[in-house]
Amino acid sequence: MSIQNILVADDEESMRWVLSKALRKKGFNTDLARDGDEALRMIKANSYDLALLDIKMPGLSGLELLDKVKEERADLFVVIMTAEASMKNAVEAMKRGAYDYLTKPFDLSVIDAVVEKVSRARDMSCQVTLLKEELKDRYQLEKTIIGNSPAMRDVYKTIGKVAPSDVTVLIQGESGTGKELIARAIHYNSRRLGKPFIPLNCAAIPKELLESELFGFEKGSFTGASERKLGKFEQANGGTIFLDEIGDMPIDLQAKILRVLQEKEVTRTGGNQSIPVDVRIVAATNQDLEESVRKKAFREDLFYRLNVIPINLVPLRERREDVPLLVEYFLAKICAELEVPNKRCSAEAIKLLTGYNWPGNIRELENTIKRAVILSPDPLLVAGDFPGLTSKGADGKGEELSLEGIVDLKLRGSFSNMERMESGDVYSMVLEQVERPLIRFVLEKTRGNQVRAADILGINRNTLRKKITELGIEVVKQA
Structure with missing residues (x-):
């Protein structure tokens, strides 16, 4: 992540002018502040990558401003400038968190070297932070993808085979089956670990905005484009872009995705420069893309470029043996999130949950477990704690209950919190x-x-x- 925005704070107009001219000539966006108070207001209002601060200014001094900066923006790189080359100033500046310390007068080549040094440090810091987050996510992911059914074992094998290469993957499955989790597993087990994983839901963004989200835009390319914006492909450079619900992508935009796959470059909206990108594409859909191709709603050439390695996620109703494992996982996760004592399900409840059809798949199961945990005061969840399922059979449709079952269901609904009931008849x-x-x-x-x-x-x-x-x-x- 290279430097773009720099703040220069100095009470000497000549110094502000010289630095501004030199930095802008190099292509940096540069803002100027005459004193420490103005600089602090600008730091609070804007996003800077580097701040060059004079040590002696009216109002807040450079060192006092440095303290404020570390409170407001701990990630901002600060270089202190001073005309007094004293060891005390240098030690104090570095002790308070300055990245570097420059003594006036200095040659402009020194500024170039410092900016380059900060740029490399920022890139390294961002990569380390990203790697830490991805390793953390990877650890969580390994505990999140649950299932020992034959269908899931086949998915694990496929992930292991395709992750090391850069081959394009198409994940197909109903809504709620965990397609993004599989995409992340592919990324975290690839050579691109430590680089960005950028997800984009093609169905959640209006058609007229989707192109600029994917490819970015240049400043002034349309009304409201007040500054240049990088698209998802550029943000994912070196890593993986996950195009969820790609079946909902407009047909004209599909041609541009195909070009990215073929040429490995993008062009921002309003721009004419081709920008190389090194991105692995993992796509997902809940639609039958082959049927969409037959109906001319999806490009055949793009389908074949995406469908190099297909991964089909079966719905939960076709891997019911995984339900008990998922229930155990969600109970532990939800109880921890809600900070309530651990709960478990009775054998009858497990039987009920396993027999249900789950049209909303894993997402519906998680929400059902969460609702029961919240509403039931008891440590043991029984069948009656799932009233939405008790009245339904394995096909998810209505099933006649026994009289005792109806009474049990109604009683639990009427007296959900027995501990708070007053004594009575x-x-x-x-x-x-x-x-x-x-x-x-x-x-x-x-x-x-x-x-x-x-x-x-x-x-x-x-x-x-x-x-x-x-x-x-x-x-x-x-x-």
Whole structure:
């Protein structure tokens, strides 16, 4: 990441002018400040890569400003300039976090050397930071891609085979199957580890903005383009770009992606210069691209360039043996995130979760587990803690529950937090709510014949009459 924006803060107008002219001639964007206070305001309002600060200025001195800078922008490289070549100043500047220290007067070639030195240091710092983050992500990723089913074992084998090369990969699967996780696994196991991984969802960006997101634009190329912007391909240079939902990409833009694959260069919107890029492309879609090709909605030549190595992720319903592992992983993850005691699922709950169809795949499973963890006060999650699934069968559609199952489901919904309930006659209240519809139903079936209804219910006729009065049941005799 080379230097672009530089701030020069010096109370001498001649020094500001000389440095500004020299730096702008080299192509740097340069802002000027007359004193420390103005410089601090500019640092808070703008993004600079390097600040050249005079040690003696009105208001905040260079050293005082350096302290403020380290509080506001710890990543900003600062070079202190001074006309007093004292060891005390030099030691103090470096102790407070300055990157370098220059004594006036100096030749402009010294500034060139310092800027180049800072540029290399920034690149190295960014690469180290990125590598640390990617190694951390890689470690997390290895614990995140869950599954021992034959289908997932095949995916792991494919990742191992294709990751070391730069071959283009097309990941296909339904929404929620974890396509981006697989793309990241390919990147983190490749020679491009330590370089950028840049994801872009082609379906989430309006058509008119997608091109500039991919290829960037030059300053003034359209209304609102106040400065040059690098596109995703340039940002991913040396690394991997992940084009998610590429099946939604407009057909005219597909031709430009094909050109990047063939020529390995891009042209910014509003520009005429071809910019070389070294980028590996991993694409993903939840659509049938072969069908899209037949319908002329997707370019055939681009499909074949992308589909060099296909990876097909099967839906969760086709690898149900992985559900218990996923449930265990999500329970641990969600409880840690919510800072609640660890929870586990009963055997009945696991059976229910494994049998469900999961049209939303892994993403739906995670959300379902999270909802149950939040709503249930108990350390053991049972089938009734998943009311959205209890009323559905393995195909995700309606399935008739037993009477006991319905009562269990309703009770859990009504008394989800038993610990907070006050003492009371819950037993009688629940029985009353069950008795009323039961007696009403039997009376309807016997057309109001209480003798027959009492016989079916297995209770005395006088007991039935008493219940009818107590429960306020209206008896309608039918002919």
